[in-house]
Amino acid sequence: MKAPVKIAVLAFGLYLTSAAVFAQPRVVNAQLSTRSAASGLDRELRSLIASLSGPAWAGYSVPMIEGDHRMCCSDSSDCCGTCRLEGRSSGGGASTGSNQVSLESDNQLLVLYRIEAGGVQKIRMFSPGCELDAGGLPFYWITSVRPTDSVAWLVSYATRPDEQRDHLADSAVAAIALHRDPEADRALESFVSVSQPESLRERTAFWLGNARGKRGYNALRRMMQEDPSERVRDKVTFALTQSREPEALDTLIEAAHNDKSTRVRGQALFWLAQKAGKKAEAAITAAIENDPETEIKKRAVFALSQMPKDEGVPLLIQVARTNKNPVVRKQAMFWLGQSNDPRALAFFEQILKD
Numbered sequence: 001m002k003a004p005v006k007i008a009v010l011a012f013g014l015y016l017t018s019a020a021v022f023a024q025p026r027v028v029n030a031q032l033s034t035r036s037a038a039s040g041l042d043r044e045l046r047s048l049i050a051s052l053s054g055p056a057w058a059g060y061s062v063p064m065i066e067g068d069h070r071m072c073c074s075d076s077s078d079c080c081g082t083c084r085l086e087g088r089s090s091g092g093g094a095s096t097g098s099n100q101v102s103l104e105s106d107n108q109l110l111v112l113y114r115i116e117a118g119g120v121q122k123i124r125m126f127s128p129g130c131e132l133d134a135g136g137l138p139f140y141w142i143t144s145v146r147p148t149d150s151v152a153w154l155v156s157y158a159t160r161p162d163e164q165r166d167h168l169a170d171s172a173v174a175a176i177a178l179h180r181d182p183e184a185d186r187a188l189e190s191f192v193s194v195s196q197p198e199s200l201r202e203r204t205a206f207w208l209g210n211a212r213g214k215r216g217y218n219a220l221r222r223m224m225q226e227d228p229s230e231r232v233r234d235k236v237t238f239a240l241t242q243s244r245e246p247e248a249l250d251t252l253i254e255a256a257h258n259d260k261s262t263r264v265r266g267q268a269l270f271w272l273a274q275k276a277g278k279k280a281e282a283a284i285t286a287a288i289e290n291d292p293e294t295e296i297k298k299r300a301v302f303a304l305s306q307m308p309k310d311e312g313v314p315l316l317i318q319v320a321r322t323n324k325n326p327v328v329r330k331q332a333m334f335w336l337g338q339s340n341d342p343r344a345l346a347f348f349e350q351i352l353k354d
Contacts, residue, residue: 030134064109086135123171177207209239273303305335
């Protein structure tokens with residue numbers, strides 16, 4: 001074998017070895033064991049759960065969807081990048097703690113399960129760069145996990161009917177949304193079918209916007225058009241603001257104009273104000289002028305007050321000066337008074353002198 005070929009083969013072998021190492025978690029304070037899911041994740045986890053006589057943690061890694069989804073501890077001032085799986089600081093969330101390292105394996109998602117009393121009690125997600133403190137419990141690292149098997153296992157928790165399991169459903173939906181696998185899209189889309197409970201449709205909407213790109217946006221658009229629940233469509237308005245697809249803003253504007261629910265139109269206006277921009281401005285001012293319900297006009301005035309001052313204050317002054325509805329003018333003047341903006345003060349001085 002020629003030298004360059006030998007070097008290439010060696011480099012590739014080192015890459016595979018390092019990738020395998022990076023895919024494993026940085027676990028401390030644990031009784032660490034390794035198991036294989038080559039025969040199926042469901043079979044392996046059920047066998048493990050049945051064999052345990054006390055609490056333990058089990059976990060594996062799967063490819064994570066593209067995007068800035070680095071996850072460590074929610075309280076970085078307390079755990080400083082070392083995430084305690086047991087105790088009060090056991091939550092997973094965004095962190096830039098000093099013990100978190102950036103590795104090529106950050107495109108991997110760690111999915112962990114706390115097992116006790118014959119079942120899963122918690123589901124947690126972390127980045128491989130986080131250091132995990134297992135609190136002295138057994139920790140079973142599972143290899144050879146197929147992403148489709150992981151999604152299927154999580155679906156069983158996302159769709160549980162037991163209301164006391166809502167915390168598991170929340171975590172399961174989030175974990176599915178972070179999988180880089182087409183099966184994750186299919187699962188999430190099934191969760192927003194109108195035959196599913198409202199609570200499941202609501203929690204799924206956020207992740208469709210936050211993590212699933214164009215396909216997630218298309219699902220949100222269908223929800224906004226077809227879901228019969230105003231409570232669900234309310235949540236979709238926020239989910240649209242989380243999408244990076246440019247069409248999401250147009251769908252939000254459409255909801256502000258035409259949704260049959262006063263509540264949903266109002267929420268769409270509120271979130272449009274957070275987005276700002278000329279399209280949002282036009283939609284909000286159109287609602288003030290054209291929506292048939294005074295309550296929506298008032299919500300639209302409030303939305304102007306939430307825009308950046310350089311954009312919102314002049315519009316509020318215009319509404320206060322020219323709108324024909326006295327309730328709307330009064331609302332605009334109220335929010336101008338709350339703005340502490342010199343232009344608002346000058347406007348009030350002018351009114352008093354006239």
